Amino acid sequence: MEKREFEGFNKDEYVPIMKDESMSFLSKLCAENKPKRILEIGTYIGYSASVMLSSCEALVVTLEKVKENAELARKNLEPFKDRVKVVECDAGEYIEREDIGKFDLIFLDGPKGQYINYLPYLKRMLNKNGLLVADNVYFHGLVKNGGFVKHKLRTLVVNLRKFLEAISCDDDFDTTVYDFGDGLSVSRKKV
Ligand SMILES: C[S@@+](CC[C@H](N)C(=O)[O-])C[C@H]1O[C@@H](n2cnc3c(N)ncnc32)[C@H](O)[C@@H]1O
Numbered sequence: 001m002e003k004r005e006f007e008g009f010n011k012d013e014y015v016p017i018m019k020d021e022s023m024s025f026l027s028k029l030c031a032e033n034k035p036k037r038i039l040e041i042g043t044y045i046g047y048s049a050s051v052m053l054s055s056c057e058a059l060v061v062t063l064e065k066v067k068e069n070a071e072l073a074r075k076n077l078e079p080f081k082d083r084v085k086v087v088e089c090d091a092g093e094y095i096e097r098e099d100i101g102k103f104d105l106i107f108l109d110g111p112k113g114q115y116i117n118y119l120p121y122l123k124r125m126l127n128k129n130g131l132l133v134a135d136n137v138y139f140h141g142l143v144k145n146g147g148f149v150k151h152k153l154r155t156l157v158v159n160l161r162k163f164l165e166a167i168s169c170d171d172d173f174d175t176t177v178y179d180f181g182d183g184l185s186v187s188r189k190k191v
Helices: 020-033 045-056 067-076 091-097 113-125 151-171
Strands: 037-041 059-064 084-088 105-109 126-135 174-178 182-189
Touching: 020 045, 020 105, 020 126, 020 182, 037 045, 045 067, 045 084, 045 105, 059 067, 059 091, 059 151, 067 084, 067 126, 091 113, 091 182, 113 126, 113 151, 126 151, 151 174, 151 182
Parallel strands: 037 059, 037 105, 059 084, 105 126
Antiparallel strands: 126 182, 174 182
16 A cells, blocks of 8 residues: 555655655565564554565564554554554553563664663564664764754764664674665674
């Protein structure tokens, strides 16, 4: 289904949906790696979940904090209802509290400042050879540039830098960070 056909998609407003180039890449990753179970953090209205569901046969668990988004996503993902579970929750509390098993691919696209805090939980939830994919890791260039960052974005940018350093220095991961879109990291868990 096209993005603009999604309920809740307004082409005239900014919508926090992954950029097309990153979305094609994610779709290819799913098609090539054939994950059986995928966890997504940050559903919004379900577009990236639909791309992943269309690209492989995985079961997808996707977490979304905002009730209206979760409801729209359930409607938009109706064609995949046997393979997808949209959970309305705070992702951090949920992954800390719930035992939802292991995953072959985790797509991180929720609160950017929290990636570093989620990382230890997500690492434990990944199967061997599983992929951790994180979007917006360069956050409009602010993470990479090292220039002036407005006060209200400073913690987010610092935390994204910590996240990039953690995944790049962890010997259990093989990490590549791609420049396209808003910066996309892909870390394969070796153990
Ligand atoms: C960038 S959007 C996700 C876009 C979606 N992955 C796509 O490309 O179609 C981020 C989403 O994360 C949600 N979110 C923000 N903080 C969250 C949290 N703590 N727990 C769960 N979801 C959260 C937001 O409400 C928003 O819908």
